[in-house]
Amino acid sequence: MKSESDPNSMPARKTSSQIRCPADAIPLGPWLTTVSFLLLLPATASAHTGTGAVGGFLSGFKHPVGGLDHVVAMVAVGLWGAFLGGRAMWLLPVVFPVVMAFGGALGVMGVPIPFVEKAIALSGIVLGLMVAFAARPNLKIAAIIVGVFAIFHGHAHGTELPTAANPMTYAIGFVISTGLLHLSGIALGLLTRWPRGKIVVRSGGVAIALVGFGFLFKLL
């Protein structure tokens, strides 16, 4: 079929928004524009991060995510909560920061607790296995298990607190960071609504338990 347009005329230039793609392809034009914007962004300077209110917040925010043994345990709390479902999904992440802060307070004041590092590694193993085996104990028992481990995690953080940081903003950053790790676990745990998601979450539990073993036997 012959085209009705003049074959000698130059084709009109297309803008990025007019770049058409096959029906099932993602249009590249908008994303090219986005990448161009991002290349123009300046890098932000991060001066004085160790001191003052902002430094205290950043220091506290980074502390819980600084150690893999802590991170996996926090995520495991959220995952397990999501697995238990109902009230447990939110009760465990409410219990953990409060009890952890109590442990942190003990650490700040120099009250000694034995076997802290081993208990933290053990928390990864126990919580990971709870997720891996999809264990559903009584809610009170689950809260006690989480609470006991939270004291050790809090104590470890409390004893490692930098003295120069602003205490108030340090605590705010620390608690928000911990809470966000729990929320990440809960978000991942919501995959359990689908059969394949359950497999993914339980596999995550196995991985967390393995990390715990790694720390317990000093392999990591």
Added chain:
Amino acid sequence: MQHRISRSPLLPSVFVLLAVPTGAQAHGAIKGLEGFTSGLVHPLTTPAHVLVIVALGLLLGQQKPLDLKRPLLVLMPFLAAGLAFAATGIIAEIYQFLLPGIALCVATLVALQKTIPQMARNALFALAAVAIGLDSAPEPGSAAMIVKSLLGTWIVVVFLVFDVGSYAALAGRKEWSQIGLRVIGSWIVAISLLVLAFELKK
């Protein structure tokens, strides 16, 4: 089939730009501010005040039956009294445990989602208002400047408690958002505990 997003090429850019963090502006918020503006900003830049204000607002919004008016009517004069004491220098400094301690008590009630008797609620609001007022001593300056600064602080604290309380009451209509309020309460409890420990260590 045409993807809808292709009609607005700037849309992804806007989303990405919104996610880009802004650079921290150390010491930029307070320097150069004075009078009314300084008073307005003061509670917002004092983390201990923010914690108490948020906790009071959440408690206010959680109470059943909802009553925003009476606790605020208690808050307003006691806050004014605290500010007046601070400005006149009658009480120069407050006990460092006071604000984190009040935040701890109020946030514990929020985390437990407890409705408390009106008398106890009013007493908590009065204590918190006096404590915030006493901890908001204005910078030295002319009498007019000090009054403007105190007025700014008074307005922003009352407004924020009312505002947080209103949003908490709206949020409390759904079960998941009630839980969200309790989670925020538990975070404030944890922060207050840690701060109290820091203070004890000093």
